[in-house]
Amino acid sequence: MTRPLIMVxxxxxxxxxADHPALPVTIAETVETAAACLAAGAAALHLHIRDDAGRHSLDPGRYGEALAELARAVPDMRVQITTESAGIFEVPDQLDCLARLKPGWASVSVREIARAPELAARVYGTCADNGTEVQHILYDPEDAALLARWQAQGIVRPGQDSTILVLGRYATGQKAxxxxxxxxxxxxxxxxxxLCAFGPAEHACLLQAARRGGDLRVGFENNxxxxxxxxxxxxxESVAHLVDELKRIAV
Structure with missing residues (x-):
């Protein structure tokens, strides 16, 4: 089997x-973490940025600063931005981030975009026009069915077929x-x-995905x-442990 891509x-x-002292919050801490995770075996980074108060942000300027620092420090690591709303941002904010930043790679939750279905075609069209690779976030079979409908209707553009399956986000105790x-x-x-998975069974879930041919996302966002x-x-440490586990199952 082909060895999966590992994203942190x-x-x-x-x-x-307060959740973990080693969790990166600033751009500098994120860059330092990226370098350590690249050395441990991660080939890609899922990027979240924070504002000056440490809150989740979609600010294109701050994103641009983070992307520039990562390109300098870890040029061999692919970087994906998130458009996650986190209960703060609406679809116009997410669209504005994508339109102004023009990232090379972005994760987009179909259930979040469905809050403003009249903007869905613009979201995916903007990504297509700007060369932004889309990874659709799917939490359950209903999300998957929605994505399939949007693909059939042409709302999601040809080639925008990459997905990340999220386990445990809405489970009791967030335990997949x-x-x-x-x-x-x-x-x-x-x-x-x-695949990514919430909770202490994260690695067991990821190994199951590897056996089924999936790529893997690991890290403190989920566990x-x-x-x-x-x-x-x-x-x-989590990345290195996952790499060792993959060697043992010969993926």
Missing amino acids: APNGARRGK TPDDLAPLLAAKPPGRWM LHRADGTLLHDNA
Whole structure:
């Protein structure tokens, strides 16, 4: 089997230093984390940025600064921005970020864009016009069905077929299990896919995805703990451990 691409998601929109002292918040901390995770085996970074108060941000200027610093420090690492609303931003804000920043790669939640369906075609058209690779975020089979409808209707453009399947985001205690993968995988439209999973069974879920041919996203956005419940030292430890596990199952 082809070895999966490993992406690290080192912080997310909601966690901070109170959750883990090694969680990166500033651009400098994110760049330092990216370098450590690249050395540990991650080939890509899922980028969240924060404002001066440490809150989730979609500011194109701050994103541009972060992307420039990452390109300088880790030029061999692919970087994907998030358009996550996190309960703060609306679809026009997400569209504005995509239009002004023109990122090379962005994750887009279909259920978030569906809050303003009249803007959906503009969101995906803007990405197509600017050469932004889209990775659709799918939380459940209903999200997958919506994406398939938008593809059939031409709202989602040809070639915009990459997905990330998210396990456990809305589960009790945000704890995913490997059994959660099958129904979402069966429902998703054809195309390259990746998996991330909330909770201490994160790595077990990722190994299940690797066996099924998926790429993998790992990191503190989704899980801070080892399988035994103890805190990971940092994101790089989680990446390195996943790389070792993949070697043992010969993926």
